[in-house]
Each structure stands twice: as C-alpha cells, then as structure tokens.
Amino acid sequence: MRADQQVMNQSPRVRFAPSPTGVLHIGGARTALYNWLLARGSGGTMVLRIEDTDRERSTPENVAQILEALAWLELDWDEGPLSQAERSDRHRARIAELVEAGAAYPDTATSEDVRAFKRAHGNAGYRGEPRPGEGAAIRLRVPNAGETVVDDLIRGPVRFENRLQDDFVIARGDGTPLYNFAVAVDDAEMRISDVIRGDDHLSNTPKQLLVLRALRCEPPRYAHLPLLHGPDGKKLSKRHGAASVQELREAGYLPAAVRNYLALLGWGADDDTTFMPTSELIERFSIERVGRASAVFDERKLRWLNGRFMREMPLDAYVEAAAAQLEREGHPEVPGDRERLRAACAIAQEKAQTLSELWPLVRFLFEPPLEDPKAWSKVMRDGAGPNLEAALEALRTAEPFDSTTLEAELSALVERLGVKARDVYQPLRVAITGTTVSPGIFDSLAALGRQRALERVEAAVERLRDRSDSG
RNA sequence: GGCCCCGUGGUGUACUGGUCCAGCACGCGGCCCUUUCAAGGCCGAAGAGCGGGUUCGAAUCCCGUCGGGGCUACCA
Structure with a gap:
C-alpha cells in the first residue's frame, strides 16, 4: 500500500498533466507524446490529469480542446481525465496533516513582507513563524540546512540549496491548495513512477520534493524535457x-x-x-x-x-x-x-x-476548370489551338480511355506533329484544369473521363479560335 | 538582480578522448530525369560560441567567459 513500494520495479506509471489555460501547444503535445511513448513501450500506464486549480484561467472549453487535440494525435490514456481541482479535499487533508505536525504553518505575511525579509537576509529564503489570522496563507517549513537534489533522468543531479528556498505558500488564504503542493500530492497518491514534463518545471521540482519529504512520500523519478523554441530562438508561442x-x-x-x-x-x-x-x-x-x-x-x-x-x-x-x-x-x-x-x-x-x-x-475533377488568366497567357498561344485540335482526335479515339493508352496516343501525336511535348501537354493541362499545375496529364485526363475531357478541350479550342478571329 | 538549465552548419541531430581535417536528415544551390509541379538520383556550399587549461592527443574532461532559455506569485 505504501506508495514507494508500488513505484519500484514496476512497469512505469506516467502522467500527462496539462493546465487548461489555453489550447494544446506543440510543446505540450510533445510532452504528452513522450509520456505516451514510454508507457506504450513498456506496458506502463498513462494517466491524464487536468491541472485546473487556476480558478481564473481554467475553462471547460480549454479542457475540451485539449482532449480533442490528444484524440486527433491518437494519444490515448488509461486513467482519467482526472480533475486536480476535484481532488481539493485530498489536498486540504494533507495540508491539515502538515499543519498539525508543525511542518507547515499559517502566516499572514504579504509578498511585500517576504521581499523585505529577503532584502534583510541577503537573499536567503523567507522564514516565517505561525501567525494565524484573517486570510492567513499556509506555508511549508523549509529547512535551512542541506540541499534538495533533483536526480533528473536527462540532466543528472541538479542541486538546490535549501537556505535559498522560501517557506513557500502551499494554500491560499481561503484554504485552496496551490499548484506545487497539489502536484506533489497527486503524483504521490496516484503512484506516478516517472514525471516527464517541460524544463520550465525544473525549478519547481525542489519545492515538490520538499512537500513530498514533509509528507513522508517516496518521490517519483523526474525527467525534464528541454523546451521548444520558435525560429527566432524564443520560447515557442x-x-x-x-x-x-x-x-x-x-x-x-x-x-x-x-x-x-x-x-x-x-x-x-x-x-x-x-x-x-x-x-x-x-x-x-x-x-x-x-x-x-x-x-x-x-x-x-x-x-x-x-x-x-x-x-x-x-x-x-x-x-x-x-x-x-x-x-x-x-x-x-x-x-x-x-x-x-x-x-x-x-x-x-x-x-x-x-x-x-x-x-x-x-x-x-469536381468543378469546372479554374479561370487563371496567367496560365492562359503563358500557355495558350502560337500553336496551342492547332495542337489542341489535333489532340482532340486522339482523345476521341483512345481505347480504352486510360492513362497508358492516352500516353501512347498523345506521344505518338507529338511525334507526328514534330513539336515539343510541352506544346501539347501544357495546353491540354490548362484546358482541362485551367491551371499549369496538376497531377500527371495522362492520369488527369483519364480521371476526368472521356466526355468531360472532350468538352473542356473543345471549349478551349473554341475560345482560342474566337480570340484569333477577333484579334 | 538571485537560483537553475543549455551551447555541433540556417534547423533537427550522430559521435562522450584517437577510427572525425566531424556523419545523417530537412532546408539551400547546381545538375540529371522529365508533360507542369512535386517525387527521385547525383554533386555542392554550410558547423564544434570564445579563451584558457588537462592530455602524446579534445567536439568529447576541467575552469572562465560570452550567448540563449527557464524559474524567481496566496499562476499553472
């Protein structure tokens, strides 16, 4: 039953834990993918947990979008989606435990107080004392001595001095738990064995480790992925x-x-x-x-x-x-x-x-040819009219009307005419598609079918004739 | 500012002391193929941020420096 026993030597339990404060980003998608690949490659379990404890920014629409994005990527999960906000009772219970044990305490200090403390103590981490009061937040007691080391699977050991770490807030004045606390509790209680997430969480990890230690829980392994950047080298946005x-x-x-x-x-x-x-x-x-x-x-x-x-x-x-x-x-x-x-x-x-x-x-193939004046002026000139008329005959007689036969007939025609292949093929292409770019011309003709091909080429011939009559 | 992470061509990466005057892929340039555009084939330009060390020998180890990034909330 103890979390640490479950974690060791078992197939991995991983989680993807997006916060629904926006759409799923490429970086988030990659994090989800890496978790998923690890789980699927090892017979492990993938948990989807929505970190929706940000009351302002989390919306159901964003949750729906994220689920949709994962579905499209065909990344599935075995447990969840779980809502972190809905586990608030668990978090509160754990906080109460810590307060009772003296490992956490209520404090009415404001962020200004904290800044002042740090200024006065040469940047050392804030240390408060129990100060219950209206709207007191709960802070975790952080030891002054020693260091907290994150033994990262990707980066190796990363050390953080405890004396620089604040007694950070784990619950707001109204009692609602904060992210770094909720995450640590959830990872432990969900028996997550491997936390794979973005590098931007590396600095948060010692906080979570401190929470876990106070709670006497065995921490998961951590792997912090390098962030994705845009072409300008800045964080992808x-x-x-x-x-x-x-x-x-x-x-x-x-x-x-x-x-x-x-x-x-x-x-x-x-x-x-x-x-x-x-x-x-x-x-x-x-x-x-x-x-x-x-x-x-x-x-x-x-x-x-x-x-x-x-x-x-x-x-x-x-x-x-x-x-x-x-x-x-x-x-x-x-x-x-x-x-x-x-x-x-x-x-x-x-x-x-x-x-x-x-x-x-x-x-x-589905609509009439496009009107592309540039294509016409570029291709439909000089011998285009006569060449198309000659091609008409080949289109009428080709039997069957398929790509292979058309190729044979039309290349024979090119030969007879003594012109360049493109002088026949490009006008044909423009005649049936209206543009100079299309799939292979023989394939295109065959797919169109004899009747529609003839109609279009005939129309083009007409048009060219009108033009030369009047011009 | 403090703490932390990172640094191979334009981009993604391989190689963790010699087999590398650095390989592969995308992109880029040229040529070929060719009915357009792609695809495909061939060829080419382009890189270890910088400075010190350690060593017979460094892209690979150490230090410094510069550069980029992250965190630094009663956000996640």
Missing part, C-alpha cells in the same frame, strides 16, 4: 505560425507525421533514422536518449516528413484522411462521391506534401 495542435491539423498534417516529427525534437533513435512509423517510435523510444538542449520547431522538416507519410500511406487510409480534410475545408459534397475522390487521391497522392495541398490539385 502563437506568433510562431502553426504553434498549436489545432493549427497543425488545419494545415493538413497527418497525426502520424506529427508524432514522428515531435519525437525527433529532442530525441533520436540513432544516426540515420528519421522516418519512423509510430510502432517503431514506441519500440525504440527511451528517456535516456533525450537530449539536453532546447530545440527549434521547424515546419519545413515537418512538411517533408508529412510528404513521406502521405506517399507511403495505403490508398484506403489516404482517401479517409482526404475526405476528413476536404470536409473541414468546406467541400462536404466531395467526400460523398467516394468513387471520384478515390480516383483523385490515386493520381494526387505522390504530389501533395500536406492534405491541404490536395484540393488545388484535384478540384478540376
């Missing part, structure tokens, strides 16, 4: 482009690619492996190989990785992902036409690096 999981999703990234990329931010399997499916991540991940230096989130590499995942995905899964994306983007009618969507995916799969690049490539 909303100003740095797609900084939240939500934005990553909207930008058309695949969860598996995001997992792979995030795993690589601060951790590497070995010298030359970058592309790793999640199963491999789970198998190879280890806290010991996590680096100590902060990393910069670089969306360009994510894009590349995402492209690889997109290309190597089975078509069925690709179609599902595409359908979800197109629906999100406001083309709800497209996913309904599975047959055509599938054809579209088949020809665009190797072209798109993100799901959001899909629609521009395949919209010509």
